[in-house]
Amino acid sequence: MFTRTRIALAIAYLLFVVLVFIGLKYADPLWAEGGIPLVLVGLPWSIPVLFLEAGISFIPGIDKITGTEGANFFTSVILCGGLNAALILGPSKVLEREAAEPLASDQRLGIKTGF
Secondary structure, eight states: OOOOHHHHHHHHHHHHHHHHHHHHHHOOTTSGGHHHHHHHHTTTTTHHHHHHHHHTTTTTTTTHHHTTTHHHHHHIIIIIIIHHHHHHHHHHHHHHHHHOOOOHHHHHTOOOOOO
């Protein structure tokens, strides 16, 4: 996959997450209950982030902050969306580099790394 394509996919994914976040404000309350569509869009990172946010919300004073729209935007769009966009960009670059030139340790051990 080309670099431009990966960048375009990552940008399109982030825009999609933002549109889902905004769309939940205007969606049917039964369909958007609990932000389930946003959790599905943010998988796999949304589950650990939800557990982390639930743990943090037990700290007095912070519970008021974690219940705001700004905190929801930060955790779902910026944190989960950003980590997923990094996944779109990152592993493919690593795989391309390894396929192009094997690691020195692989050469010493005689391991063939080409695809």
